[in-house]
Amino acid sequence: MTESWLRLAPGFFALGALAAWELAVRGFGVPVYILPGPIAIVAAFLTDPGGLGGSLLATLTVTLTALVTSAVLGAALAMAMAASRLARAAILPWAVVLQVTPIVAIAPLVIIWVGDPFASLVVCATIVAFFPVFANTATGLAAGAPEYFDLFRLYGASHRDTLLLLRVPVALPYFLAGLRISGGLALVGAVVAEFVTGSGGFASGLAYRILESGYRLEVARMFAALVLLSLAGIVINLALGAFGAAVLRARDGP
Amino acid sequence: MLDIVSVERRFARGVVALEDVTLRLEEGNFLALLGPSGCGKSTLLRLIAGLDRPDGGRLTWDRGRAPAAGEIGFVFQDATLLPWASAADNVFLPLRLRHVSRAEAMPAVHDALARVGLAGFESARPRELSGGMRMRVSIARALVTRPLLLLMDEPFAALDEFTRHGLQADLVALWREIGCTIVFVTHSIYEAAFVAQRVVLMTPRPGRIFREIVSTLTPGPDLRLDPGYATLVTSISKTMAAVLAPA
Ligand SMILES: Nc1ncnc2c1ncn2[C@@H]1O[C@H](COP(=O)(O)OP(=O)(O)O)[C@@H](O)[C@H]1O
Numbered sequence: 001m002t003e004s005w006l007r008l009a010p011g012f013f014a015l016g017a018l019a020a021w022e023l024a025v026r027g028f029g030v031p032v033y034i035l036p037g038p039i040a041i042v043a044a045f046l047t048d049p050g051g052l053g054g055s056l057l058a059t060l061t062v063t064l065t066a067l068v069t070s071a072v073l074g075a076a077l078a079m080a081m082a083a084s085r086l087a088r089a090a091i092l093p094w095a096v097v098l099q100v101t102p103i104v105a106i107a108p109l110v111i112i113w114v115g116d117p118f119a120s121l122v123v124c125a126t127i128v129a130f131f132p133v134f135a136n137t138a139t140g141l142a143a144g145a146p147e148y149f150d151l152f153r154l155y156g157a158s159h160r161d162t163l164l165l166l167r168v169p170v171a172l173p174y175f176l177a178g179l180r181i182s183g184g185l186a187l188v189g190a191v192v193a194e195f196v197t198g199s200g201g202f203a204s205g206l207a208y209r210i211l212e213s214g215y216r217l218e219v220a221r222m223f224a225a226l227v228l229l230s231l232a233g234i235v236i237n238l239a240l241g242a243f244g245a246a247v248l249r250a251r252d253g254p
Numbered sequence: 255m256l257d258i259v260s261v262e263r264r265f266a267r268g269v270v271a272l273e274d275v276t277l278r279l280e281e282g283n284f285l286a287l288l289g290p291s292g293c294g295k296s297t298l299l300r301l302i303a304g305l306d307r308p309d310g311g312r313l314t315w316d317r318g319r320a321p322a323a324g325e326i327g328f329v330f331q332d333a334t335l336l337p338w339a340s341a342a343d344n345v346f347l348p349l350r351l352r353h354v355s356r357a358e359a360m361p362a363v364h365d366a367l368a369r370v371g372l373a374g375f376e377s378a379r380p381r382e383l384s385g386g387m388r389m390r391v392s393i394a395r396a397l398v399t400r401p402l403l404l405l406m407d408e409p410f411a412a413l414d415e416f417t418r419h420g421l422q423a424d425l426v427a428l429w430r431e432i433g434c435t436i437v438f439v440t441h442s443i444y445e446a447a448f449v450a451q452r453v454v455l456m457t458p459r460p461g462r463i464f465r466e467i468v469s470t471l472t473p474g475p476d477l478r479l480d481p482g483y484a485t486l487v488t489s490i491s492k493t494m495a496a497v498l499a500p501a
C-alpha cells in the first residue's frame with residue numbers, strides 16, 4: 001500500500017503542479033505569449049506534430065552520432081594512454097583544453113572549417129560530450145588494485161592480455177557511467193550547436209524551432225519544443241542506464 | 255632452492271624496508287615469515303617473486319636462473335579473483351596468460367579446484383562464494399601451474415577463526431601431498447606455529463631476520479591439541495618479546 005503510493009507520488013505531484021499551473025494561468029489571465037498553460041502547449045504540439053517531431057529526430061540524430069563518436073574516440077584514446085606513457089603525455093593536455101573551451105566560442109570556427117552543416121553539428125556536440133566518457137575510461141583502465149597487476153606480471157602477461165583481460169573489464173563500469181553523462185551532454189552540445197548554426201542556414205533541429213517560435217512570439221510552441229527536449233534528455237539518460245546495466249550483466253554472467 | 259644474501263630494499267623518504275636480510279629457502283620446506291606489520295614481509299616476498307628488485311645484496315637460485323613464469327605461485331591477502339569470471343576461469347587465468355588453450359587447461363583447472371575442496375563449484379562466481387571459498391579458489395589458481403615455490407602473503411588474515419583453522423589444516427595437507435616449497439607470511443604466532451616447519455622472526459622496521467625457530471612437531475590437523483604445539487607457541491612468544499624489547 002505505502003509502497004505503491006510512493007511509486008505514484010511523482011505522477012500525482014506532476015499532475016497537481018500542471019493543474020495548478022493551468023488554473024493560475026487562467027485565473028490571472030496571463031496572456032499565452034508570456035506564459036501558456038499546459039493545455040495550450042499540448043495544443044501547440046498537436047497542431048504541428050510532424051514539424052516538431054521531425055526537428056526532434058534531427059536533433060536526436062546529431063546527438064546519437066556525437067555520442068557514438070565520443071564513445072569510440074574516448075575509449076580509443078583512453079586505451080592509447082593506458083598503453084603508452086608517451087601517448088598519455090601527448091593526449092591528456094589536449095583533452096583538457098578541449099574540455100575547458102566553451103563550445104559557443106569555437107562553434108563558429110568549427111562551422112567554417114568543417115563546412116557541412118550536419119558534420120559541424122556533430123563535431124560541436126562531440127566536443128561537448130567527449131570528456132566524461134574519455135576521462136572515466138582512462139580512470140577505469142588504471143583502476144585495478146596493484147595486486148592484480150602483480151598477478152598478471154607474475155605470469156608474464158603481455159600488455160595486450162593485461163589490457164583485454166584486466167584493464168578493459170575493470171574499466172567497463174567507469175566507461176558506462178561516463179557514457180551516461182556524455183549522453184546528456186551530447187544533447188546539450190547538439191542544441192547549443194544548433195543555436196549557433198541556426199542563423200547560418202542549417203535549420204531543422206529543435207533549437208531552431210525554439211528560435212523560430214521566439215521570433216514569432218509562438219511561446220506555446222516554444223514550450224512544446226522545450227518539453228520535447230527534456231523528454232529526449234530523460235529518455236537518453238534512462239536508456240543509457242538500462243544499456244549499462246545490461247552490459248554489466250553480460251560481463252558478470254548469470 | 256634460493257639463497258637470499260644481505261638483501262636491502264629502500265623506498266622514498268628514507269624508508270628502509272629491508273636491511274641485510276640473509277635467508278636460505280630449502281627445497282620442499284614450509285617456512286613462515288613472522289613479524290609485525292610494516293617490517294618488510296611483503297617486500298621480501300615480492301623480491302623473491304621477482305616483482306621487485308633489491309637495492310643491495312642478491313638472490314641466488316640453486317638452479318642458476320630465476321624461476322620462469324608459472325614456477326612461482328603467489329597468494330595475496332585478498333583473494334584477487336576477477337569478479338566477472340567463474341571459479342574455473344579464475345583458475346584458468348595463469349594458464350591462459352601462457353597461451354594454453356581452454357580445452358587443454360581444463361583437466362588441470364578441475365584438478366586444482368578439487369584439491370582445494372571446491373569440486374562442483376567450477377561455474378560459481380566469486381560473489382557467490384564465501385571469503386574462505388574465495389581464498390581456496392585463489393590457492394587453486396596459484397597451484398594450477400604446479401609451481402616449485404608457493405608464496406603466500408597473509409592469506410588467511412582477513413578470515414574468521416573457524417574458516418582460518420580449516421584452511422590452515424587443508425593447506426598443510428596440500429603441502430604434504432604436493433611437496434612444493436612454501437613461504438608463508440603471517441603476523442600470527444599461532445598460525446606460524448601451526449603451519450610451518452621453520453618460523454623466521456623478523457624485527458620491526460628496518461626489517462632484519464631476528465631468529466629462526468625450527469619446529470620438530472609432526473604437521474597435521476590435530477596439531478593444536480599436541481602439548482608440543484603450546485610449547486612452540488610459548489617459545490616463539492618469548493623470542494618475539496626479545497625482538498620487541500629495547501636493546
Ligand atoms: N612501493 C612502496 N613504496 C614506498 N614504501 C613502501 C612500498 N612498499 C612498502 N613500503 C614500505 O616498506 C615498509 C615495509 O612494507 P611491507 O613489506 O608491506 O611490510 P609488511 O608486509 O611486513 O607489513 C613499510 O614501511 C611500507 O610503508
Ligand SMILES: [Mg+2]
Nearest residue numbers: 295296297407
Ligand atoms: Mg604485508
